Amino acid sequence: MNIKPSAAIRKNYNEISTLCKETGEPVYLTKNGEGDLVVMDIGAFARRESMLRLRETLVAVEEDRLAGKKGFSIDDIDEMMKKAIKEVVDGQHK
Template structure:
């Protein structure tokens, strides 16, 4: 269940919000005037999330390369590497 806090908690209870984000690796949803405004999470959780997006992008590019025939046989790839030395 998401944790929802008013924006005043960022000002008045920052340590509490920060502690929750670090302990539970979950975002805290911040409201402003009763409506959703921000999602706050620890740097570690943010970097993990961004890393997943970057990995997914690379996997999608690899799948596209395979689908479009932009692949090299493993032996050919190793030979090409050896030739460059």
């Protein structure tokens, strides 16, 4: 986990940008010793957002299944998974 004081973003923007890109991890910025902001590489953010959307979709499908709603065929699931994987992979190449 990378933690820096908020002043670091003003003084060392390029260093923090490089750190985010190289590690793929967010940098946590503090203000007066307390958590204030999180800075992360745009590619890592896009991947995280794609994974969250996938998780939301899977939870919704499971809730529907538990409620007795009609499910999806294997072909439907295969197509959804291919689409989700493509979104994540495409997000990594941006």
